[in-house]
Amino acid sequence: MRGLTKIAPGPGNLELTERPDPDPAAGHVVLEVVGAGVCGTDLHIADGEYATVTPVTIGHEVSGVVSATGQGVDAGWLGARVVSETYFSTCGRCDFCLAGRPNLCNERRSIGTHVDGAFAPLLHVPVTNLHRIPDWHDGHAAVLAEPLACVCNSLLDRTTVAPGDDVLVVGPGPIGLVAAQVARSVRGRVHVRGTPHDTARLAKAEELGFETSSGGACPEADVVVDCSGAAPGIALGLERARRGGRYVQIGLAGKPVTIPFDLVCFKELTVTSGFASTPASWRRALGLISERKVALEPLVSEVVPLEEWERAFAATRSAAGIKFVLDPR
Numbered sequence: 001m002r003g004l005t006k007i008a009p010g011p012g013n014l015e016l017t018e019r020p021d022p023d024p025a026a027g028h029v030v031l032e033v034v035g036a037g038v039c040g041t042d043l044h045i046a047d048g049e050y051a052t053v054t055p056v057t058i059g060h061e062v063s064g065v066v067s068a069t070g071q072g073v074d075a076g077w078l079g080a081r082v083v084s085e086t087y088f089s090t091c092g093r094c095d096f097c098l099a100g101r102p103n104l105c106n107e108r109r110s111i112g113t114h115v116d117g118a119f120a121p122l123l124h125v126p127v128t129n130l131h132r133i134p135d136w137h138d139g140h141a142a143v144l145a146e147p148l149a150c151v152c153n154s155l156l157d158r159t160t161v162a163p164g165d166d167v168l169v170v171g172p173g174p175i176g177l178v179a180a181q182v183a184r185s186v187r188g189r190v191h192v193r194g195t196p197h198d199t200a201r202l203a204k205a206e207e208l209g210f211e212t213s214s215g216g217a218c219p220e221a222d223v224v225v226d227c228s229g230a231a232p233g234i235a236l237g238l239e240r241a242r243r244g245g246r247y248v249q250i251g252l253a254g255k256p257v258t259i260p261f262d263l264v265c266f267k268e269l270t271v272t273s274g275f276a277s278t279p280a281s282w283r284r285a286l287g288l289i290s291e292r293k294v295a296l297e298p299l300v301s302e303v304v305p306l307e308e309w310e311r312a313f314a315a316t317r318s319a320a321g322i323k324f325v326l327d328p329r
């Protein structure tokens, strides 16, 4: 099969190449990939700013159908419509693994960075990673379960937003529009902030029922959630956080940036974050999806054949839409 592969470290070195067809190992399954979301992390990998073990097929936001099961896997999984957690393996013994935080395990190996990922027709994952999606849910939009789980790790695994809190989400990309919905699901009053370049994304935020702005006055907030990963966005968030408030960093800058970090001290801000996802955050994500408390379908801008990955990457980079999904079928 052909997969979109990081063939060597450094900028570029990304091509569709021949990859081995997976055979399910014991306790594992093979998914026929229905869709795989293009994410900021994939752009960082393309730019050589995010560590990978090459050669490796990238892609970690996956929706698929179970097409083969390994030894010891319940045959009831065959044909199931699923999404998958992103860790291929962790040590299972360290304090983090034992505490349900495998995202912090030193021996964590993830799909799309350490082992072959989802930008290919087939994907090999442990059965314990699977979550069924509701029958009514769109298979392409389901790729957003992974970013949703990451947001749940940042906002819900430790409590950040309380009912009635004013929440400022900076950065109206896919993560920001998911974070705004998660904050609203716990009854935060959410304002989404973008830049004048974000017209389409802010229009989407408004369509989802959020107040927005792209310049001028920006409200103060009890909780600021940065999903921009850009120095001006982070600076704005630190400035607009109320004294004694909370600041949550979700966006990644990909490089050192200059920000007014003293504000954390002057205002006694509580700063938290979340790296990737945890089993608990996936359960919360699937709960929010099943209860229709978040809408993922409106965030899919286009479903693109795998061969046209360069166009989907360029569109993601230029913020021409929200979420681009590659369909290898």
Ligand SMILES: [Zn+2]
Binding pocket: 039, 040, 041, 060, 061, 146, 147
């Ligand atoms: Zn991602």
Ligand SMILES: [Zn+2]
Binding pocket: 090, 091, 092, 093, 094, 095, 096, 097, 098, 102, 105, 106, 107
């Ligand atoms: Zn571990």
